[in-house]
Amino acid sequence: MEFLDIAEKIIPGYSLLSLDERLTFQVSATGQNFITLIKKIKKDISHLQHSLNLFNLLFSSIEKEKEQLADTIKKQIELYKAKAKKDKAFQLIKDKCDFLLLAEDFPKLNRVEETRRQQIINQVYSQAYLHHKIDLKKRLEEARGEFSKVSNWQNQAKIKELEKQYKDAQQTWLTNFDNDLELTELRNNLNLGEIKENLFYLIKYFHLLNYRINTASSQTELEKLLAAINLSNKTPEEINKLEKEQLSSLIYYCMDQISIHDLQFINLKQFNQDQANLIADAILQAFNNHTELSIHELLQQYHQKIKHYIEKQLLLINDPWTQEDKTDSTSSLNSLSYLLSHPIVNQANEFLRRLSDAHAFIQATGFATQNESSFLAIFDFYNYNRAANQVAEAKSILTNLFSPFLPLYTEYKEIALYEKSIFWKLYRTVMPVIIAVSFIVLVASLLSPLGLPELAFAAVFIPALFIGIALATKYVQVKDKVYNGLREAYYGGAYEIPEFQINERMLASFGNYDKAKLARDYYIEAIKTCIELDKFYQSDKEKGILTTEQLEAQKDNAAQLNLLYLEWYDIHSNNELSYTAAPDIIFKRLRNESKKEYQALKETFNQELTKINEAVDRAVNDLEKTLDPKITKNPKKETLKQMSPTLEIHYTPKLFKPRCLTHQQKAQKYVDLAEQLSQPKII
Structure with missing residues (x-):
């Protein structure tokens, strides 16, 4: 047997001591006796092994000699322990060995202060566990030795039973330790030390925990987390919850600050909160499983999600316009706005207007044919249509002359x-x-x-x-x-006169005052917008600086203003039109305006998609620089002063606001107004 093997028989746990501790003990008087005893035992064992020859194997009782030697060694060890029991050096080394035997099974005890270790060793349940452990280890060693010689199920079952007893003994000691009121303070300090050790290890996964969030903050994020844990019950579940909350809060803060500067055009608060929770979960999962973590990979997933989210949000309209137009031809004939805006009516009006103008002009000049035959009158209509352009020109001249x-x-x-x-x-x-x-x-x-x-x-x-x-x-x-x-x-x-006030007709049409007021406010705002736009066009027209597109827009705006006035007249004052059709007029307008804005939204979004993606790319790149800072080897001045580093938010401010947002807001405004009016019938 080797020296340490024999030493373990005398003082269990001796091999767990450091070399310096063993040498310190061995120079003492008791230590010298300890070495002498080991050498004697080693010599006796060696003598027995060398005395074994063929004659002895055949004619002597070897087992009897082994038993005698074992009894002799046991008595020598007991005699040594009895003499050394009161020796201070022996007692000190024995206590150290006992503690190391405990710490071998319960590593967290290594964090206990030297002065408090004796208190743990002296507990009755600790001594009982140590004796039981030494006995179980001896029996396990013997069982495994037998199993290595003869591999049968009986030996294997015996090993499993001993291992189970060993685990049960460990659990019993833990239960006694956790319930020991005398060690409450020690246990709390031990748990807190374990928590701190885990948290400092967590910093390796996420460096920003060791940063202050800004210069005004006196605590790092790790210190804030420790303070929160100290106020908690310190259960694993609660600690994990607090860790997640602190990580999520820090990640969200970085996301939010970067979004405010890089992505000003969209609200990402709830999205960033959800993503911060997911990233915090991923960090803690990697930490608890002791697996590698790549912030870059996590942010690449965030990159794809935020692109999809922004695209969805920019194109998102709660569109209630699912029903097709349903026109009541009888009631619509009395609606001036319907007749003015209907394309078929406009085409018929244009044709009849041209014929009527030609007929009236030719009759007035005395050149009309006086055909009595209805068949020959067809030629009159043909000639009227043929001369329509010339008649329109003549009419335009006369109209301009009489325009004053x-x-x-x-x-x-x-x-x-x-x-x-x-x-x-x-x-x-x-x-x-x-x-x-x-x-x-x-x-x-x-x-x-x-x-x-x-x-x-x-x-x-x-x-x-x-x-x-x-x-x-x-x-x-x-x-x-x-x-x-x-x-x-x-x-x-101008808009407080009776013609723009809510009357009995509107109250009956919309059901209550609030809905009627919504309709009134909408038309007044739309009319004001058209008037202001017309003033702008008129001012530039007088200066002669309107483009072709602006001239067309001026005409469209004038037509829009006329249509708004007629729609308001139909809603407010057209007694020839059923009051039940009034809500349908505004609902139809809201639908058309919303669809027009949504179409413009899609067109402008496609035009600006490249710029939007560039803004997202910059934001994610800035976020990666912020969440995964490069740790420099040369400490900064604040580090030399033992100050924790301050979080540096990387951002690239750029005043970019997609034009499609304007169309989205307008379209959504029309949809919201329609929902408030809650008019199911659509004309």
């Missing part, structure tokens, strides 16, 4: 269509005529003393008539301006 009198025409049009009071209808009809006639009479009165011939007087009548009509037109303009100004001042604004 347009306010007067508009006045009589409004009187005919919208004026309901007989008194005001007569008054408004007669007053312009009186002004024009009065001017003509005034001119005639001034010329009558001159005694001009009737032919000259007739020649003067024509310009006097035009000037009189111009004065009547000016009267209408001034009258409208004064009237509207006083009216708006009285009611408090």
Whole structure:
């Protein structure tokens, strides 16, 4: 047997001592006796082995000699222990060996302070466990020796039974240790030390735990985590929860700061929170399983997810427009906005307008054929259509010539269509005529003393008539301006007049005041937008700096404004149209506007997709630089002052806002308004 093997028989656990500890013990008096005893035992064993020869094997009882030697050695060891029992050096080395035997099975005990180790060893259950362990190890060694000679199931079952007893003994000691009130403080310090050791090991997986989040913070993230753990029950589940929360919070902070600078155009708070939780889970899983961790691979997965998420969010509209148009032809004929906007009606109107203009012009000039035959009248229609372009040109010239009198025409049009009071209808009809006639009479009165011939007087009548009509037109303009100004001042604004107020018809149409107000607010806002846009176009048009696209946009805007006015009239005042159709008008408009904006959204998104992806690439690259900082070999000044490093957020600020966001917001606004109105029927 070797020296340490024999030493283990005398002092179990002696081989676990360090070389310095063994040498220190061996120079003592008890240690010298210890070495002498080992040498004697080794010599006796060697003598027995050398005395074995063929004669002894055949005619002597070898087993008897072995038993005698074993008894002798046992007595020598017991005698040595009895003499050395009170020796300080022996007791010290024995206590160290006992503790090492415990720490061999329970490694966390190695963190116990030297001064507290004796307290653990002296516990009754510790001594009982050590004696049981020494006995079990001896029996296991013998059983394994027998199994190596004869491999049978009985020996194998015996080994398994002894191993089970060994594990049960370990569990019993742990239970006693955890329930020992005398060692509560020691146990808490031991657990805290174990937690700290694990956390410092966790830093190897995620360096940022050793950083301060900013210069104002006096604690590192690891110190914050330790403080939270100290306030907890320190159970494994709770510690794991706190670790995840701290990691997730730190990762989310980095993501959020970078998103604010690199991806200003979209809200990623909830997405980043979810991804931070996933990355924290991956870090802890790698840490607990002792596997390698690649921040780069985790961020590549994040990269793909954020690209998909941004694309989905930019194109996401809660689209309720699933039903096709359903037009009630009977009620729609009374809707001015429907007739104005319907393409088939517009085509028919255009054809009839061209024929009517041609017919009226030719009749007025006296060149119309007077065919009585209905068959020959077909040629009249053919000729009317053939001359339509020339007629349109002539009409355009005449219209431009008489355009100064347009306010007067508009006045009589409004009187005919919208004026309901007989008194005001007569008054408004007669007053312009009186002004024009009065001017003509005034001119005639001034010329009558001159005694001009009737032919000259007739020649003067024509310009006097035009000037009189111009004065009547000016009267209408001034009258409208004064009237509207006083009216708006009285009611408090252009959109506070009765024509823009919620009335009984709207309340019946929408069901309640709130929905009616939503419809009113929408139309007022849309009309204001068109008016402001028209002012912009008109201003640039006067300067002559409109492009072809802007000229077309001006025409479209004017048509849009007219249609808005007609839709509002249908909703608010068109008594010829059923009030139940009023909500359908605004719902149809919201649907069309939403679809138009969504189409524009998709087009602009496809145009800007490259720039969006570039912004995402920059953000993920900045995030990787932040989460996985390169640790320099040369410490910074703050490190030399024993200050923890401060977290450095890498970001690339760039004022990029996709144009598609504007279309998305508009489309979503129309959808939200439609949902608030909650009108299921669509025309």
